[in-house]
Amino acid sequence: MAITSAFRVQSGTVKTIRNSGGDAAITLASLANGAARQSVKLDLGATRARLWAVKADFELAATPTAGNTIDLYWAPSSSGTAGTDNPGNVSGTDAAYSGYSSNLDASVRQLLFIGSFVVTTQTTATVQKGNVGVFAPPQRYGSLVVYNRSGAAFHSTDTNQAIYLTPIEDTAEAA
Amino acid sequence: MEPSAILDLIRSDAIAKQFAVAGNDSACAARCAVIAPTVRRPVPARDIKLAAMLNGYWARMALALESSETPKEVRGLCISFRDWLDDPKVEREVDFDLVQVQQMLGGVVAAGLLSVDELNALDAMANRPQSFTVEDVSAALLAVRPDGRVGEFD
Numbered sequence: 001m002a003i004t005s006a007f008r009v010q011s012g013t014v015k016t017i018r019n020s021g022g023d024a025a026i027t028l029a030s031l032a033n034g035a036a037r038q039s040v041k042l043d044l045g046a047t048r049a050r051l052w053a054v055k056a057d058f059e060l061a062a063t064p065t066a067g068n069t070i071d072l073y074w075a076p077s078s079s080g081t082a083g084t085d086n087p088g089n090v091s092g093t094d095a096a097y098s099g100y101s102s103n104l105d106a107s108v109r110q111l112l113f114i115g116s117f118v119v120t121t122q123t124t125a126t127v128q129k130g131n132v133g134v135f136a137p138p139q140r141y142g143s144l145v146v147y148n149r150s151g152a153a154f155h156s157t158d159t160n161q162a163i164y165l166t167p168i169e170d171t172a173e174a175a
Numbered sequence: 176m177e178p179s180a181i182l183d184l185i186r187s188d189a190i191a192k193q194f195a196v197a198g199n200d201s202a203c204a205a206r207c208a209v210i211a212p213t214v215r216r217p218v219p220a221r222d223i224k225l226a227a228m229l230n231g232y233w234a235r236m237a238l239a240l241e242s243s244e245t246p247k248e249v250r251g252l253c254i255s256f257r258d259w260l261d262d263p264k265v266e267r268e269v270d271f272d273l274v275q276v277q278q279m280l281g282g283v284v285a286a287g288l289l290s291v292d293e294l295n296a297l298d299a300m301a302n303r304p305q306s307f308t309v310e311d312v313s314a315a316l317l318a319v320r321p322d323g324r325v326g327e328f329d
Contacts (some may be wrong), residue, residue: 029324030198030324030325030326031323031324031325032198032200032313032316032317032320032323032324032325033198033200033201033309033313034200034309034310034313034314034316034317034323035313035317035320035322035323035324036323037323060198061197061198061199061325062194062197062198062199062201062202063199064201065201065309095322096322096323096324098323151200151201151309152198152199152200152201153197153198153199153200153324153325154198
């Protein structure tokens with residue numbers, strides 16, 4: 001039987017999470033090693049792509065150890081209200097994140113692990129741009145959690161810190 | 176080391192504190208290893224034997240042991256010292272702070288087979304630097320990092 005159409009993918013409109021000017025806010029300036037930060041809740045849309053590719057730009061305040069990571073997690077939610085229906089004691093606001101009772105390591109495991117941004121030994125002022133991973137958000141809303149395990153703090157300015165969520169949209173076209 | 180003790184250590188050293196304020200926890204951990212007081216640890220017997228051989232007093236004792244002119248008590252000390260370190264069947268560690276060990280080494284010094292400087296060098300082998308991971312340091316610094324952010328602290 002002849003194939004009369006093809007399935008393809010296309011990139012949709014990128015959602016940006018950053019301190020200001022993005023689709024959701026997160027303030028990463030000076031975030032210490034061993035600490036985590038959560039973003040304002042983001043609306044991915046009532047209908048949305050199944051898969052999202054995540055890339056990030058990060059600038060650190062000191063030279064990190066190559067191979068260390070900045071881990072990104074997603075806290076999916078059914079509600080657009082900040083404090084409603086969030087896993088892992090996420091608040092849905094731009095704030096420090098320490099999970100339940102400051103059990104950060106245990107609490108992040110209640111979130112969806114997106115992937116790790118693996119750092120290189122670039123000195124300060126270099127903005128490292130890297131892939132983090134691809135994930136499938138199960139619900140319309142969600143917050144991003146950034147867990148700094150690079151060995152160095154984030155730079156004291158927010159300008160160069162950004163996370164980009166690109167929808168990978170399925171399309172069908174006639175042959 | 177407890178987090179509060181690590182924090183006190185960082186506060187006590189300008190360079191360590193500078194790294195902490197700058198958010199360079201890796202460098203701060205390395206600096207802590209330099210400035211922290213050493214701790215006393217047992218020393219593997221093979222390391223002591225190697226030091227004794229390299230510094231000549233292993234042979235000095237062996238020769239004293241073979242000589243018929245060596246007093247009986249000194250020969251006894253040489254046998255103790257040799258057997259103490261030279262049991263191939265046992266991966267032994269020696270605690271230099273044990274009274275019995277100090278008495279035996281004192282006897283070897285008194286017999287003129289080991290100088291005080293050599294004894295001090297042997298004893299210093301029990302002083303080991305402490306190690307600190309980045310996680311240790313970051314966990315300690317959380318107490319002075321409101322909202323997980325780096326910055327000046329007292």
